[in-house]
Structure formats: structure tokens, C-alpha cells
Amino acid sequence: MEKKSNSNRSSAIGGILFFLAGFIGSLIVGWIIFPMVLYSKQPQPLNFSHAIHMNPERVEGIEGDTEIDKCQFCHEFREDGTFVGIPRLSKCTECHDDPDSPLGETKEEKEFLKTYVAAEKEIPWLSYYRQPDCVYFPHIAHVLMGKLQCSVCHGNHGHLDKLPPFEQNRITKYSRNIWGKRISGFKKHSWDRMKMDDCAECHSKTGHEQNNACFVCHK
Numbered sequence: 444m445e446k447k448s449n450s451n452r453s454s455a456i457g458g459i460l461f462f463l464a465g466f467i468g469s470l471i472v473g474w475i476i477f478p479m480v481l482y483s484k485q486p487q488p489l490n491f492s493h494a495i496h497m498n499p500e501r502v503e504g505i506e507g508d509t510e511i512d513k514c515q516f517c518h519e520f521r522e523d524g525t526f527v528g529i530p531r532l533s534k535c536t537e538c539h540d541d542p543d544s545p546l547g548e549t550k551e552e553k554e555f556l557k558t559y560v561a562a563e564k565e566i567p568w569l570s571y572y573r574q575p576d577c578v579y580f581p582h583i584a585h586v587l588m589g590k591l592q593c594s595v596c597h598g599n600h601g602h603l604d605k606l607p608p609f610e611q612n613r614i615t616k617y618s619r620n621i622w623g624k625r626i627s628g629f630k631k632h633s634w635d636r637m638k639m640d641d642c643a644e645c646h647s648k649t650g651h652e653q654n655n656a657c658f659v660c661h662k
């Protein structure tokens with residue numbers, strides 16, 4: 444009798460171990476391998492350091508009283524209220540105007556001067572945040588009327604020193620910044636994800652439910 448219940452117990456333990464091994468294995472596949480396969484990664488054409496350009500000890504002339512004014516030195520609104528988005532090369536050459544005289548000492552800058560400024564070639568940036576064409580998103584309503592800080596939707600991007608690779612969901616084609624940082628869908632910060640529900644959630648929270656009709660965001 445005793446022997447039998449011992450072997451029952453050890454086979455029960457064996458079963459639990461077998462279950463755990465399978466469970467942990469599927470967690471590894473689901474949380475680490477699947478997300479790695481799901482997103483393709485591409486490096487940006489050039490490293491642009493927001494940290495250096497936002498630091499007045501390294502770059503002079505990015506003017507503005509507040510942080511958000513400084514951002515708008517490059518990310519400005521046109522006269523008609525539309526948003527410039529990622530600045531064009533002509534913004535950079537306001538300072539980097541001579542490809543033969545770098546402003547700093549770094550090899551990144553020399554590379555930038557040679558490949559883009561001397562060749563008068565636009566930098567083919569990959570946009571982390573761009574929405575599909577069917578979506579109407581006016582920055583002016585959010586920044587000037589809504590008085591929201593850039594970081595509410597873009598986190599720390601305006602102070603990054605190194606640009607992360609651009610990650611694109613192979614199935615939906617959305618960038619990871621829009622589709623959501625975490626595979627679980629869990630949202631820790633307001634900038635972790637920017638899908639339709641995330642837009643609507645903030646409109647409801649801030650008392651702008653009237654903006655949650657289809658035609659407001661889809662023209």
C-alpha cells in the first residue's frame with residue numbers, strides 16, 4: 444500500500460513538473476519569441492539626438508521660454524494651423540549651413556554633413572507615430588487649444604539621445620508606438636499606445652465626448 448501511494452505521489456509531482464515546463468515554455472514563446480517575430484526592426488537612417496539639441500550648453504539658438512516653445516522651434520505650426528511634423532533639411536541647415544565646417548566634433552555630425560547637407564538630400568526618417576491616412580489628427584487642437592504637453596502622447600522622445608529602431612507589426616503594419624508597447628495590451632503610461640480607443644478614452648476623460656463621433660477623426 445505504502446509503496447503504491449509513494450509512486451502515485453511521485454507521478455503527481457512528475458505531472459506538475461511536466462505541466463510547469465510546458466507552461467513556462469509557452470510563456471517564453473508567448474512573451475519573448477512571439478513579440479520578436481511579430482515586429483520587424485529597422486534602424487533610422489541617422490541618429491538624431493534630441494538630448495544634445497535641447498541642451499543649451501551644447502546647442503545655442505533653440506529659442507523659447509518654455510520647453511514646448513523649444514520643441515516648436517523645429518516642430519512648428521504653419522500660418523494655416525497645420526503642423527510641420529518632422530522638420531525638413533532646410534531647418535537643420537539654418538545652423539549646419541556649411542558641410543565643410545562641423546559645429547561639434549562628433550563623427551555622427553560629419554556623417555550627417557557628408558550624406559545629407561553636402562548632397563542636399565532629405566533624411567528619410569521613419570515615423571514612429573504616424574497614423575493611417577484615414578485618421579485626422581490636428582496637433583493644433585491638442586497643443587494650443589487642449590494645452591497638452593507633447594510628452595502626454597510622445598513620452599520622453601523629445602529628450603532621447605539614441606533613436607530606437609523603428610518597429611513595425613508584420614500583420615497590421617502599425618508601428619509599435621501605435622499598436623502598443625506591451626503584447627499583453629497593458630497600458631502603464633498615456634503614451635504606451637495610440638489606437639482608436641486610446642484617443643476616445645482621453646476625449647471622454649477630459650469632457651470632450653463630442654469628439655468621439657466617427658466623422659470627427661475620419662474625414
Ligand code: HEC
Pocket residue numbers: 491493496497505510511513514515516517518529530568569570571572573593594597600601602606
Ligand atoms: C533641432 C530640431 C528639433 C527640436 C528642437 C525638437 N525635435 Fe523632435 N524631431 C526632430 C527630428 C529631426 C526628428 C526625426 C528623428 C526622430 O524620430 O527623432 C524628430 C522627431 C520627433 C518625434 C517623433 C515623431 C515620429 O512620428 O517619429 C517626436 C515625438 C518629437 N520629435 C518630439 C519632440 C519634442 C517633444 C521636442 C521638445 C522637447 C522636440 N521634438 C524638439 C527635430 C527636433
Ligand code: HEC
Pocket residue numbers: 490491492495496501502503504505517530531532534535536537538539546547548549550551552555
Ligand atoms: C540651432 C542650431 C541647430 C539646428 C537647427 C540643428 N542643429 Fe544639429 N547641432 C548643432 C550644434 C551646435 C551641434 C554640435 C553640438 C555638440 O557636439 O556639442 C549639433 C550636432 C548635431 C549632430 C551630431 C550630434 C551627435 O549625436 O553627435 C547631428 C547628427 C545633428 N546635429 C543633426 C541635426 C539635424 C538632422 C538637424 C535638423 C533636424 C539639426 N541638427 C538642427 C546645432 C543645430
Ligand code: HEC
Pocket residue numbers: 511514515518527528529570572573574575578579580582585586591592593594595596597637
Ligand atoms: C494628444 C496627443 C498628442 C500630443 C499632445 C502631441 N502629439 Fe505629436 N502626434 C500625435 C499623433 C496621434 C500623431 C500622428 C499624426 C498623424 O499621423 O496624422 C503625432 C505625430 C507627431 C509627429 C510626426 C509627424 C509626422 O511627420 O509623421 C511629430 C514630430 C510630433 N507628433 C511631435 C509632437 C510635438 C513636438 C508635440 C508637442 C508640441 C506633440 N507632438 C504633441 C499625438 C500627439
Ligand code: HEC
Pocket residue numbers: 574578579580581584585588589591595596633637638641642643645646649651654659660
Ligand atoms: C491625452 C488626451 C487626448 C488624446 C490621447 C487624444 N486627444 Fe483628441 N482631443 C483632446 C482634447 C482635450 C480635445 C479638445 C481640444 C479643444 O477643443 O480644446 C481634442 C480634440 C480632438 C479633435 C477635434 C478638433 C477640432 O477641430 O475640434 C480631433 C479631431 C481629435 N481630438 C482627434 C484625436 C485623435 C485621432 C486621437 C488619437 C490618435 C486623439 N485625438 C487623441 C485630447 C486628446
Ligand code: HEC
Pocket residue numbers: 574575577578637638639640642643646654655656657658659660661
Ligand atoms: C477619437 C478619434 C476616433 C474616432 C471618434 C473614431 N476613430 Fe476610427 N480610428 C481612429 C484611429 C486613431 C485609428 C487607427 C488606429 C486603430 O486602428 O485603432 C482608427 C481606425 C479605424 C478603422 C480601421 C482603419 C484601417 O485602416 O484599418 C476603422 C474601420 C474605423 N476606425 C472606423 C471608425 C468608426 C466606424 C467610428 C465611429 C463609430 C470611428 N472609427 C471613430 C480614431 C478614431
